[in-house]
Amino acid sequence: MFEFVCQQNCAHTQARAGLFHTPHGAVATPRFMPVGTLANVKTLTPEHLKAAGAQMVLANTYHLHLQPGEDIVAAAGGLHRFMGWSGPILTDSGGFQVFSLSEMRQISDQGVVFRSPHDGQIIELSPEGAIAIQEALGADVVMAFDECPPYPASRETVIQATQRTLHWLERCIAAKQRPDQALFAIVQGGVYADLRRECAAAMVPYDLPGYAIGGVSVGEPNRAMHEIVAVTAPLLPAHKPRYLMGVGTHLEMLRAIAAGVDLFDCVIPTRLARHGCAIVQGQRWNLKNARFRRDYEPLDATCPCYTCTTFSRAYLSHLVRAKELLAYTLLSIHNVTELIRFTQAARQAILEERFAAFAAEWEQRLVVDAEEPNAALL
Amino acid sequence: MFEFVCQQNCAHTQARAGLFHTPHGAVATPRFMPVGTLANVKTLTPEHLKAAGAQMVLANTYHLHLQPGEDIVAAAGGLHRFMGWSGPILTDSGGFQVFSLSEMRQISDQGVVFRSPHDGQIIELSPEGAIAIQEALGADVVMAFDECPPYPASRETVIQATQRTLHWLERCIAAKQRPDQALFAIVQGGVYADLRRECAAAMVPYDLPGYAIGGVSVGEPNRAMHEIVAVTAPLLPAHKPRYLMGVGTHLEMLRAIAAGVDLFDCVIPTRLARHGCAIVQGQRWNLKNARFRRDYEPLDATCPCYTCTTFSRAYLSHLVRAKELLAYTLLSIHNVTELIRFTQAARQAILEERFAAFAAEWEQRLVVDAEEPNAALL
Ligand SMILES: [Zn+2]
Ligand SMILES: [Zn+2]
Numbered sequence: 001m002f003e004f005v006c007q008q009n010c011a012h013t014q015a016r017a018g019l020f021h022t023p024h025g026a027v028a029t030p031r032f033m034p035v036g037t038l039a040n041v042k043t044l045t046p047e048h049l050k051a052a053g054a055q056m057v058l059a060n061t062y063h064l065h066l067q068p069g070e071d072i073v074a075a076a077g078g079l080h081r082f083m084g085w086s087g088p089i090l091t092d093s094g095g096f097q098v099f100s101l102s103e104m105r106q107i108s109d110q111g112v113v114f115r116s117p118h119d120g121q122i123i124e125l126s127p128e129g130a131i132a133i134q135e136a137l138g139a140d141v142v143m144a145f146d147e148c149p150p151y152p153a154s155r156e157t158v159i160q161a162t163q164r165t166l167h168w169l170e171r172c173i174a175a176k177q178r179p180d181q182a183l184f185a186i187v188q189g190g191v192y193a194d195l196r197r198e199c200a201a202a203m204v205p206y207d208l209p210g211y212a213i214g215g216v217s218v219g220e221p222n223r224a225m226h227e228i229v230a231v232t233a234p235l236l237p238a239h240k241p242r243y244l245m246g247v248g249t250h251l252e253m254l255r256a257i258a259a260g261v262d263l264f265d266c267v268i269p270t271r272l273a274r275h276g277c278a279i280v281q282g283q284r285w286n287l288k289n290a291r292f293r294r295d296y297e298p299l300d301a302t303c304p305c306y307t308c309t310t311f312s313r314a315y316l317s318h319l320v321r322a323k324e325l326l327a328y329t330l331l332s333i334h335n336v337t338e339l340i341r342f343t344q345a346a347r348q349a350i351l352e353e354r355f356a357a358f359a360a361e362w363e364q365r366l367v368v369d370a371e372e373p374n375a376a377l378l
Numbered sequence: 379m380f381e382f383v384c385q386q387n388c389a390h391t392q393a394r395a396g397l398f399h400t401p402h403g404a405v406a407t408p409r410f411m412p413v414g415t416l417a418n419v420k421t422l423t424p425e426h427l428k429a430a431g432a433q434m435v436l437a438n439t440y441h442l443h444l445q446p447g448e449d450i451v452a453a454a455g456g457l458h459r460f461m462g463w464s465g466p467i468l469t470d471s472g473g474f475q476v477f478s479l480s481e482m483r484q485i486s487d488q489g490v491v492f493r494s495p496h497d498g499q500i501i502e503l504s505p506e507g508a509i510a511i512q513e514a515l516g517a518d519v520v521m522a523f524d525e526c527p528p529y530p531a532s533r534e535t536v537i538q539a540t541q542r543t544l545h546w547l548e549r550c551i552a553a554k555q556r557p558d559q560a561l562f563a564i565v566q567g568g569v570y571a572d573l574r575r576e577c578a579a580a581m582v583p584y585d586l587p588g589y590a591i592g593g594v595s596v597g598e599p600n601r602a603m604h605e606i607v608a609v610t611a612p613l614l615p616a617h618k619p620r621y622l623m624g625v626g627t628h629l630e631m632l633r634a635i636a637a638g639v640d641l642f643d644c645v646i647p648t649r650l651a652r653h654g655c656a657i658v659q660g661q662r663w664n665l666k667n668a669r670f671r672r673d674y675e676p677l678d679a680t681c682p683c684y685t686c687t688t689f690s691r692a693y694l695s696h697l698v699r700a701k702e703l704l705a706y707t708l709l710s711i712h713n714v715t716e717l718i719r720f721t722q723a724a725r726q727a728i729l730e731e732r733f734a735a736f737a738a739e740w741e742q743r744l745v746v747d748a749e750e751p752n753a754a755l756l
Binding site: 038039042043067068075076083293294311312314318321322326328329330 | 416417418420421422423424425445446450453454460461462671672674684688689690692693695696697699700702703704706707708
């Protein structure tokens with residue numbers, strides 16, 4: 001039911017193109033997945049997402065447990081029907097959010113106790129609880145409940161979090177009942193390559209339908225992230241999808257694809273849109289910039305999205321300046337399309353056995369951009 | 379170029395069904411027109427508007443003059459291209475907004491001087507200026523620059539405003555140059571029926587392609603508005619479209635259609651949406667209401683809009699409670715569809731010679747609703 005078919009391996013890197021089958025359809029990898037934290041990708045309808053090329057979308061256990069509650073989603077017939085998305089869905093376990101967003105955390109081997117930011121109520125989340133919520137939500141892919149250590153964190157702290165994550169994974173596997181959901185494990189280990197290796201080695205024997213790399217993009221230097229991904233990804237089973245959590249910039253995705261990662265998610269395209277920013281060929285443009293006021297070109301003449309084929313930069317700049325909500329929808333349409341298209345282009349390059357050249361060309365372009373900040377940058 | 383073809387007259391009321399031809403297509407009347415003040419109907423894309431059945435949409439001279447400026451719109455190729463709307467567009471003249479929104483107004487026969495709310499700059503708007511801006515914007519229908527007296531206002535004040543409006547109309551006619559734009563006159567006269575009659579009688583001889591009733595819905599009692607519309611509409615030429623400005627509730631549109639009005643506009647459907655409210659069969663529902671939390675029915679099972687065919691009240695309630703911007707888009711889609719459908723239903727009833735029964739049934743339903751406030755009302 002959750003077969004991952006590798007269609008092509010790159011001869012020069014670890015990159016591969018694949019098809020990940022789920023009960024709600026296949027995901028062609030590598031692929032960027034838009035984030036719909038509260039059962040919607042901010043400002044976008046499911047129609048917009050489909051047009052953007054979205055296949056699998058995310059939702060969040062922590063946020064949906066607090067609001068509206070998984071019982072309301074379950075009574076609607078599950079997340080797919082509730083949010084009107086008939087394609088594959090992945091729910092994050094809430095581990096990352098409990099550790100990064102909630103106050104008054106008491107962490108024990110049992111689980112985490114925290115205070116609801118909505119009504120101050122005391123809430124407990126455990127491996128069994130996270131699985132139960134995710135079974136009620138009904139996504140195709142559910143994530144194991146993990147402990148994500150902060151950055152920086154001592155080696156001792158990271159060892160403890162990684163061991164707890166392993167222990168919790170066993171309990172998630174034992175608690176899980178629905179056969180139509182795939183459980184992915186999350187490799188932790190901070191920026192310590194040896195701990196990452198140990199964690200991956202301990203998780204692989206469970207033969208789960210997919211593996212994620214978690215605990216990155218939490219403040220560590222980019223170089224550390226690239227190293228950890230390059231070390232960890234190849235240790236994960238080649239015949240299972242690999243998912244790098246919370247990463248969605250061009251350069252980071254490009255390097256992770258080269259390391260053998262298949263799936264990505266990030267809130268950046270919709271968040272940037274709400275700040276009036278477009279991602280164009282990997283660059284960030286602030287539409288409030290004066291240079292766009294009378295610029296009647298489309299955002300990106302090569303982009304097939306509704307925004308680029310219908311409106312000019314001048315119109316988008318006008319909407320952003322006027323703080324019109326439509327600006328955020330139109331920029332989100334483009335930004336989500338842009339990130340998905342980038343992963344689609346990488347996939348096409350892998351299939352056509354020219355990924356190494358594709359990666360070299362983009363690497364050069366993106367690194368030059370990073371060194372010569374554009375006037376229109378955020 | 380701006381022919382109005384009356385297709386059917388109601389035998390029992392002044393209602394009529396017609397087709398108003400413009401350079402960007404025909405408008406089937408009676409018809410509600412969505413308002414896109416700043417060259418966008420808030421939270422809706424042109425695709426949403428088309429799907430909602432929108433034909434003619436509005437934009438605003440005052441707002442677009444201040445932001446982004448008509449030169450930027452003109453350089454884009456005009457409003458149609460700027461905002462991506464290929465159907466008919468009507469621009470209001472800015473008269474109403476100058477009088478209701480701007481501070482420090484000096485009104486003379488020459489025009490109005492006011493301070494820009496954006497940068498404090500002193501701005502002058504005159505009949506000639508309003509026409510010049512509207513010619514730069516390039517809408518199909520342009521409105522004469524008028525003085526809209528407040529409510530309440532003395533008979534003396536209203537007489538002066540009406541005379542000035544007549545004088546300014548002559549100057550608008552003299553200033554107008556583009557043959558592909560239709561100039562509509564705006565009948566003023568406050569709540570004084572005799573002044574309305576005089577104003578209409580003075581304007582009709584100009585044989586303009588359309589006539590509007592302005593200065594209503596400015597705070598006067600509903601009954602006064604209905605009387606003024608009933609008195610004024612039949613005095614306007616039968617072979618020209620009649621437009622009631624700023625009106626968009628079911629009961630008011632119903633009565634105005636019965637009095638012979640063809641076109642309506644109002645910001646209410648998108649404004650209510652931004653307050654989490656839906657208009658369902660003429661009722662206002664606040665989706666934050668507890669009764670919707672677990673209500674898995676569509677907003678209106680008889681409505682063909684994207685929102686009603688895709689999502690439940692429970693999902694919309696969740697989005698509204700979570701303050702997700704998507705809620706405003708989905709409610710706007712429904713609310714705009716609802717108002718347009720209501721005028722389409724009235725049109726169909728006129729064409730099928732059953733408008734009197736249609737009006738009686740709706741009148742009863744809407745008046746009962748008004749007397750028995752629903753728990754879910756705003
Ligand atoms: Zn685009
Ligand atoms: Zn609807």
